[in-house]
Amino acid sequence: MTEADLACEDFQATLAFGAPHHDGAAAAGVSQATVSLVLSGGKSGRLADETRKRVVEAAQRLGYKFVRRGQRIAPGGQSTIIFMADETITDPWMSLAFEGARDKALEAGINMLMGVSHGDADVETNILAGLGNLPILGLIYGTILARQVQIPQSLARHRLVLVNCYDPEHQFHSILPGDVLGGRAATEHLLHRGRTRIGFINGQQGVDAARDRLKGYKQALSSNDVPFDPALVRPGNWEPSAGYQMTRELMALDNPPDAIFCANDMMAVGCYDALRELGLAVPDDVAVIGFDDREIAQYMHPPLTTLVLPLYEMGRAAVELLLDDAGGLHSSPSRIKVECELVERQSTSTVAQLTERRLAAR
Missing domain, CATH: 3.40.50.2300 (Response regulator)
Structure with a gap:
């Protein structure tokens, strides 16, 4: 595949087996930001054709796959993310987080499903059991109020990111408002x-x-x-x-x-x-x-x-963490605080x- 193919067909690159962007940057002799821009299909006029060509060639050597935007791709064929929320009616926060997660997942060609458990561990287990053999990339678990949670074993077996909550043992990624x-x-x-x-x-x-x-x-x-x-x-x-x-x-x-x-x-x-x-x-x-x-x-x-409660951005960040985990980019759980912008x-x-x-x- 040539640089001209990429430009004409508007392709995006997705890492097939977890080689991180800094490997591509080293191989191409450019920054990680430049690698990300080229592989995401960015059209910035700041990049010379020769720079783009070096990034593409290096990415191909490292095992990147190039697919048309909108084509579904996920590590190991796992193409669905499940968003588990405790509530969606009393406040809009989990709906906003789901929208952010869904938008980010769609950009990566991944399906999103949502379940509402009202904080009942048995309901959460039954929701997952009802999905049968659906290929699951990972789970997002969100709560309306920022709080500590206990994660049922049925959820803990999957890749998991907590949104607006955290576990006491810090076993899982958590994303919280600042x-x-x-x-x-x-x-x-x-x-x-x-x-x-x-x-x-x-x-x-x-x-x-x-x-x-x-x-x-x-x-x-x-x-x-x-x-x-x-x-x-x-x-x-x-x-x-x-x-x-x-x-x-x-x-x-x-x-x-x-x-x-x-x-x-x-x-x-x-x-x-x-x-x-x-x-x-x-x-x-x-x-x-x-x-x-x-x-x-x-x-x-x-x-x-007022200040924005950034649940939409937190949902997007949760999907990014799941995708990174699927690519092997994290060695330990992280706790992320997202800025509350003043309006x-x-x-x-x-x-x-x-x-x-x-x-x-x-």
């Missing part, structure tokens, strides 16, 4: 906008996300030489009612906050309602930031600044930004 860094980023965002007294309405006690977002909040205060005031931290339960009640309590303090960090967007909805009842404007009087970037956040008045909207605008918008609207 809640600590997210909590820190949210708090620093408010501090950098001139807010000096920041309230925090936390989530359900005992839940990993609540613990980690509070930890990030405290880290940000400490790094910016702002004393931690326990009176500014209130317990919540992820629901709007808690956001409403705790905002009323915060604003009743002798020295109330000029900003409130709600540990999720739903509590920010209740926070908005309480501030409105008190005759206070967001963000003129009190800036508000949430977490999760639910769809409602962009439609609040004003639109809510800035009008609920945390500075005084200068507010003035600029008002003048522009005239």
Whole structure:
């Protein structure tokens, strides 16, 4: 197969038996990034034809197979990934993770199936048993709440990646949101906008996300030489009612906050309602930031600044880990934290930004 064949037919390369990209890079005398770009069918004009030719020839010597995009290929003929979720209705997180995993799997020409177990080990075992002799590349096990899980033996026999959860013995790959860094980023965002007294309405006690977002909040205060005031931290339960009640309590303090960090967007909805009842404007009087970037956040008045809960990206990363494992690229389980990106909207605008918008609207 020639370079011209690749260009004309729009081929992608898939490693047949696990030779890693750094072997191809060494053989071709280029970087791993260049190998990945050429073998994935990338059309970057930055690569000379001679460079592409060297990568293709080296890949063929190392046993790469070239297949048309969309043609199914998987190590050992294992062409299906099973996504096992505990819940999909109460929150959108596992549906988002499944979408990310499915999109990544389809790029590799691999099927995806989903089962919902409600956390019942017997149901999980029965779901796998019902698949018969279906060739399984691996499993993804996901939970709505970030938490520790015990994996049934029926699942542990397969390649397995945990999404939004982790096992106590660290026997399996796990992919988690970067809640600590997210909590820190949210708090620093408010501090950098001139807010000096920041309230925090936390989530359900005992839940990993609540613990980690509070930890990030405290880290940000400490790094910016702002004393931690326990009176500014209130317990919540992820629901709007808690956001409403705790905002009323915060604003009743002798020295109330000029900003409130709600540990999720739903509590920010209740926070908005309480501030409105008190005759206070967001963000003129009190800036508000949430977490999760639910769809409602962009439609609040004003639109809510928040952080993305990156379940879609976590699902994609899970498939990448399974594919790497199938190719023999991992020697030990890894724990990956995925960044929670900040989405800035009008609920945390500075005084200068507010003035600029008002003048522009005239």
